[in-house]
Structures are given as structure tokens and as C-alpha cells.
Amino acid sequence: MLKINDLSLRVGEDNTEIIKNLELEIKDGEILVLTGPNGGGKSTIAKVVMGIAAPYKGTITLDGQDITALDVTERAKLGIGYAFQAPARFKGITVKKLLTLAAGKEIPDRECCGYLSRVGLCANDYLNRILDGTLSGGELKRIEVASLLIRELKLAMYDEPEAGIDMWSFNMLVNAFKSLGRERSGSLLIISHQERLMQLADRIAVIADGKVKEIGTREKMLPLLTDLFSRECIRTK
């Protein structure tokens, strides 16, 4: 179980507080979806958990171990992973190389292809492609997702995995998350604005203004969401 305790984070020269006294729990095997308005703090929460952004206050524990002071690499080794909202491009690094690094070991081409097809990529064509500007945005995004699917994680965090992805690939993605959910081998944190991904959630949290505005079971939250989004206090800060 991952636990975030009274966590606050400031950024920029004027020290703007973008996460404010955050309390959040992700239970073992749970699918938690974070949603909410743009700029609400969803990506920042994932980055703080991954160790990419540092809070000035508060703690994060994983299975009772305080990981607040650990760096990105150490957290990755403990089984935390993050698929970026805007994935990085690399000169000279192939898709196969990235997947090998993600898996932490040599993996046969066939297995790599398996992960790529789970995000709707016709695998053989992509293994030797370079992760540079020649890949389309949607292709890059799906490779980013595959680089997390290939890892065995305690907590996998996907940041708007649906962004820029075509409908057909999105269906594949939903199925991939469904089967991950069924396996219940680790927890999933999905940041999304997509109702179909929210449908997979055990719980849904609405993040706005650096805080959890509402959290609850899918059954409770889905009907609430339409209502919440129409409310001025959530839409604008």
C-alpha cells in the first residue's frame, strides 16, 4: 500500500504551492483513477510519488517503508513506475532498447512484440524504430505505455494514457488495463479524463487546486462527476 501523508509542494520563484496538505492512499491491487481539471495537480502527484518532484513537507510510505527521501532510481527499484504524460524522445535509442531497459533484462523479440501489440502497435515494424522525432505523437505515447506494461510493478502510474491515441488503440489499451486489473498483482494509478478508463476504477479521486476534492468508489463517484465538473469552484481555481 502506498500512503501519502500531509504532503505539500511548492514550485517556481514565487514558491507557489501546487500540492496542498495532500492525503491519499492507494491500496494493494487497487485501480485508482485521478481526474479533475487541467492544472489541478494530478501529474505532480504522480511525479512526487515517483521522486521526480520533491515536496517540502509530508511523507510517502510504501508498504510501511518511508520512501520520501529516496531518489527516482531507488523508488523504481522498489517497484514504482510512471508513464509520462509527455514522453521523452531519444536520439539513437530504439524501441527495443527502451523495452529491454524497462524490463531490466534481455527479452526475446517475440515478447517485446507482445507488449507492443497490447497497445495496438504492429510490433515488428516498430522494434528497430528510433525513439526520435520520426515517431508520431500517438506512437510515442503508446510505446511509453508499453514500457510500463513490460515491468512488474507494485505501483504503476499512467498519466493520461489515452492522450493522442486513436480509438482502435484505445480499445486495446482499455483491455490491457482490464487484464492488469484482473491479475491484481500490483496497484494501478491512472490519471485520466476518459470515462471508459474511470469505468475500470475501484475508486476515483477528483484532484483540483492541489487537493483531493472528492474521493470514493466508482459507483459513488461516476454520477457525481458530471455534477462536480459543472460547479464553478472545481472548473476554475
Next chain:
Amino acid sequence: MIDKTNGLTNSDFKILDIVASLPNLPKGAFNVRKNGEAAARSVTENIDISNKADGTGIDIRIKAGTVDENVYIPVLLTESGLDETVANDFYVGENAKVTIVAGCGIHNGGSCGSSHNGVHTFKVGKGAVVKYVEKHYGEGTGDRVMNPSTVIVLEEGAVFELEAVQIEGITSANRNTTAYLAKDAKLTISERLVTSEEQNVNSNVDVYLNGDGSKLQVVSRSIAKDNSVQVFHPKAIGNSACFAHIQCDSIIMDKASVSSVPEICANCADAEIIHEAAIGRINNEQLLKLQTLGLTAEEAEKVILEGFLS
């Protein structure tokens, strides 16, 4: 038909493997020069290698129509304090298709500087296709200096691919490449340079696109670490309806310095010449992505730099 192999030790072959992918003597034509002398040589029916009468270097003559043969002409310097100048001339006959590998490795275990000044001139006949690979590598305690000059003359329709790699350990290098392209000739230059410590490198490339339909593509990638200094001066001169694209990309680290001073010049309204240059740090997002996969910062950096140079 090996004239001599004397004087080549296991450690020589270790360096030969690095600079010319030669873990042992190859089949076909080669000339291994060690400490100023020919240590091993072999010629074939189509490729002749002979000493110049004035003793300044060798002539390599490749018969017209020679197909898919390789020539290796690596140079080794293993004694400290050597300072040599060599002029090698290549005559590539019409429609020949060959690969030429010319690496230079310096192992300087002493305290005096060692330097190799190589002038390579290529006269490439009509329709010939040449791939020329040149790797430079240095190791040891004394200064290692390399000043390669390359002159390339391409006749009509000739294709020349130059792959220049300065892997590591060269204290100082002055690289000069000059090329003249006739009608429909095509030159591709791919340069990979890594410098560290107090090393410095100057790379000048001057290409004259004289014939209509001639094409130049330069892709230069470099990494500058520590206090090293790199200066690039690529110059494309379009005298015809030609196309040239120069791309210089450098990663700068530590306290290094990189300058890219491009010059493009068109003397013909149909010339199209493009230059792109970028210098920057290792991308932080790339580093973070690899760290989220469990790589340490150092491992991530290594993967990124290797990829950049590949």
C-alpha cells in the same frame, strides 16, 4: 601474399581492433604501418599498394570495376615522441565499389608527445562507390596528437561515404576535410567526436559542389566533457544546381566549450544549402525517463550518450 607481419604484437592487435575492427590480419588488401614503417602488407589482383618513390607514403590503386573489396590501411604509434607525416593517395577506378578502412591508434606510454599527420587524397573515378571509415583512438600518458587531412575529388556520379570517428584519448586534433564534387556526385560525411579532460579538436570541412545534381550531407555529432574544447567549421560552397545539408549536434557537459561556425555559400541561384546546428546539455527528461526504469543517473547518462553517437 603477406610481405611481412613482423613487429605486430597482441597489444598492437588490440588497438587495431579498436581503430579498424582488425583482431587479426584480414583477407584482401591491407597495409599496416607501425611506428613509421610498413609492418604488414598484402595486395590483390585489383588493389595495388606501393610505396611512393619519395618515401612520403603509399599509393593505393584500385582497378576500375573492382567490386566489393576492402582495403585496410591502419596506422599504429606505440613509441613515445614520434612525429610523423604521411601522404597516402588513393586512385579509385571507374565504377569500382570498395570499402577503405583507415584507423589510427596511438599508445603513448611515455612523456613525450606523439603525433600523426595523415594526408589522404582520394581521386574517385566516374560512378565509383567508396565507403571510407576512419577511426582515431589514443591511450597512454604522453600527448597524442592527430591531424588528419582528407582531400576528396569526386568525378561524375561518384558516391563517397566518409565515416570519421574520434573515439577517445586524442589530446589534440586538427581535422581538415576538403571535397570537390562533379556532376551528380554524392558525398556523405558522418562525424562522431568525443573529447574529455583538456583535449581540443578543430574540425574544418570545406565542400565545393561544382557539378549540377551534386549532393552533400554532413551529420556531425559530438560530446564534449570536462574542460575540452571543440570547434566546428563546416562550409558548403554551391557552385551549381546542387543540394547540401549540414547538421551539427553537440552535447556539452561539465566545463567544456563547443563552437559551431557554419558557413554556407551559394554562387548559383539553383543551389539549395541548409545548415542546422544545436548545442545543449543532456536532456533532463531523457535522464528522468531512464531513471524511472531503474537506471542510476550514471547508467542513464551512458545510455543516452551511446545512443546519441550511434
